[in-house]
Amino acid sequence: xxxxxxxxxxxxxxxxxxxxxxxxxxxxxxxxxxxxxxxxxxxxxxxxxxxxxxxxxxxxxxxxxxxxxxxxxxxxxxxxxxxxxxxxxxxxxxxxxxxxxxxxxxxxxxxxxxxxxxxxxxxxxxxxxxxxxxxxxxxxxxxxxxxxxxxxxxxxxxxxxxxxxxxxxxxxxxxxxxxxxxxxxxxxxxxxxxxxxxxxxxxxxxxxxxxxxxxxxxxxxxxxxxxxxxxxxxxxxxxxxxxxxxxxxxxxxxxxxxxxxxxx
Amino acid sequence: xxxxxxxxxxxxxxxxxxxxxxxxxxxxxxxxxxxxxxxxxxxxxxxxxxxxxxxxxxxxxxxxxxxxxxxxxxxxxxxxxxxxxxxxxxxxxxxxxxxxxxxxxxxxxxxxxxxxxxxxxxxxxxxxxxxxxxxxxxxxxxxxxxxxxxxxxxxxxxxxxxxxxxxxxxxxxxxxxxxxxxxxxxxxxxxxxxxxxxxxxxxxxxxxxxxxxxxxxxxxxxxxxxxxxxxxxxxxxxxxxxxxx
Ligand SMILES: Nc1ncnc2c1ncn2[C@@H]1O[C@H](COP(=O)(O)OP(=O)(O)OP(=O)(O)O)[C@@H](O)[C@H]1O
Ligand SMILES: [Mg+2]
Numbered sequence: 001x002x003x004x005x006x007x008x009x010x011x012x013x014x015x016x017x018x019x020x021x022x023x024x025x026x027x028x029x030x031x032x033x034x035x036x037x038x039x040x041x042x043x044x045x046x047x048x049x050x051x052x053x054x055x056x057x058x059x060x061x062x063x064x065x066x067x068x069x070x071x072x073x074x075x076x077x078x079x080x081x082x083x084x085x086x087x088x089x090x091x092x093x094x095x096x097x098x099x100x101x102x103x104x105x106x107x108x109x110x111x112x113x114x115x116x117x118x119x120x121x122x123x124x125x126x127x128x129x130x131x132x133x134x135x136x137x138x139x140x141x142x143x144x145x146x147x148x149x150x151x152x153x154x155x156x157x158x159x160x161x162x163x164x165x166x167x168x169x170x171x172x173x174x175x176x177x178x179x180x181x182x183x184x185x186x187x188x189x190x191x192x193x194x195x196x197x198x199x200x201x202x203x204x205x206x207x208x209x210x211x212x213x214x215x216x217x218x219x220x221x222x223x224x225x226x227x228x229x230x231x232x233x234x235x236x237x238x239x240x241x242x243x244x245x246x247x248x249x250x251x252x253x254x255x256x257x258x259x260x261x262x263x264x
Numbered sequence: 265x266x267x268x269x270x271x272x273x274x275x276x277x278x279x280x281x282x283x284x285x286x287x288x289x290x291x292x293x294x295x296x297x298x299x300x301x302x303x304x305x306x307x308x309x310x311x312x313x314x315x316x317x318x319x320x321x322x323x324x325x326x327x328x329x330x331x332x333x334x335x336x337x338x339x340x341x342x343x344x345x346x347x348x349x350x351x352x353x354x355x356x357x358x359x360x361x362x363x364x365x366x367x368x369x370x371x372x373x374x375x376x377x378x379x380x381x382x383x384x385x386x387x388x389x390x391x392x393x394x395x396x397x398x399x400x401x402x403x404x405x406x407x408x409x410x411x412x413x414x415x416x417x418x419x420x421x422x423x424x425x426x427x428x429x430x431x432x433x434x435x436x437x438x439x440x441x442x443x444x445x446x447x448x449x450x451x452x453x454x455x456x457x458x459x460x461x462x463x464x465x466x467x468x469x470x471x472x473x474x475x476x477x478x479x480x481x482x483x484x485x486x487x488x489x490x491x492x493x494x495x496x497x498x499x500x501x502x503x504x505x506x507x508x509x
Contacts, residue, residue, distance in 0.1 A: 134349075135354055
């Protein structure tokens with residue numbers, strides 16, 4: 001294949017074309033990676049111990065940060081929403097307002113962002129180091145699929161832990177709102193919980209659930225993909241880790257908006 | 265038998281392998297020597313199916329690796345044992361678990377059998393007492409020996425060694441060479457080894473091949489290589505400085 005040099009006026013378009021091709025190619029690799037992982041996920045043998053290890057790594061060890069951020073998010077919301085509602089004399093609706101914003105939006109999104117920072121980055125770094133020290137190759141030449149051993153457990157753990165972490169975040173957050181609204185600002189306890197029960201329904205909870213489930217896939221997918229494709233030594237690992245966190249966070253927010261607009 | 269024919273590979277337009285031809289007879293120890301950065305590890309990775317050639321054939325037991333993928337490639341790899349240049353031990357596992365890993369996951373042996381074989385393998389490399397230390401807690405030489413134990417514990421038909429002794433003290437170099445010879449005598453695997461240890465390798469190799477500028481410029485029994493008239497080979501085994509450098 002010979003390439004004709006382009007007229008100078010067209011050069012910028014050539015660059016643009018290359019860039020577009022590169023993007024499409026990397027999207028293809030990115031998608032192919034998930035397809036391979038899913039294929040490995042649904043074919044036996046299943047590995048229980050690595051999965052438990054990953055649940056511990058992604059979920060259990062993120063508990064403290066989830067508790068902390070959940071509590072303060074709820075408290076901040078309690079304060080701000082109370083102040084806003086009191087201008088209309090509608091403080092009674094503090095309970096549902098706090099609960100709905102946490103269950104539908106803030107719980108899934110903030111929990112996912114926190115877990116990304118705590119566990120996602122570590123996941124990328126760990127896989128990246130395994131890649132550059134040839135541990136991934138060592139698995140491959142043992143005829144053992146690195147997908148099955150290194151990626152599938154993280155993906156499954158993401159699916160299991162993200163909804164649980166989100167549920168925990170929601171509970172703690174709503175309780176934080178209660179602390180500020182009821183204990184501090186003097187709203188009646190019955191109003192806070194009662195109005196919540198009236199206005200929050202199953203649909204709201206399901207939205208939060210679907211969001212957290214899909215964030216679990218997004219974060220583990222992005223972070224394992226980035227770790228798996230590290231090259232160029234320690235600097236490559238550092239770069240991949242940053243990219244994994246940034247890309248996960250952006251995708252979480254974009255996907256959150258998308259789901260928010262298509263789900264009822 | 266491993267038979268490589270016209271193997272070529274470039275990275276980003278830079279040729280690294282420029283047509284490698286090589287035959288490795290069953291049961292022999294073939295050692296590849298050559299300048300650092302000359303493409304020895306890249307060549308080994310082709311034999312392992314980790315890199316795909318731009319052109320050429322890599323026959324292992326009559327099938328062309330370059331055309332295999334997925335499960336059929338894994339069938340070939342099940343006969344392999346590999347010692348990577350850096351050891352490539354799993355750093356999340358103890359040394360003992362590293363050696364047990366292929367037995368557990370690849371051969372799926374029962375627990376008592378695994379313990380027995382791991383014990384023997386560690387004893388053979390002189391590390392019976394390594395216990396539950398992690399790879400980063402032991403010395404470089406011990407790591408290399410654990411890597412050798414892990415590669416050989418499954419009793420593979422073909423073993424690849426990428427510089428198993430580089431960076432070790434002379435006593436350890438000879439210990440590991442002796443170890444490889446003993447293990448080879450014991451289980452008659454086919455070995456392909458990359459090494460810089462001159463002259464020690466001439467005592468253990470059946471054949472020595474010199475890789476230079478992407479080609480095997482000379483291959484033969486140790487005596488023939490030591491007495492080679494080829495200036496490139498002579499310069500290399502005498503360690504003369506490069507006039508062009
Ligand atoms: N994945 C890769 N991408 C690009 N270039 C590579 C890659 N792997 C190896 N190379 C290049 O190929 C050449 C040969 O590298 P290789 O690791 O095979 O050398 P070597 O003979 O094993 O050296 P040493 O004795 O130091 O281990 C080097 O110039 C290296 O930069
Ligand atoms: Mg090398």
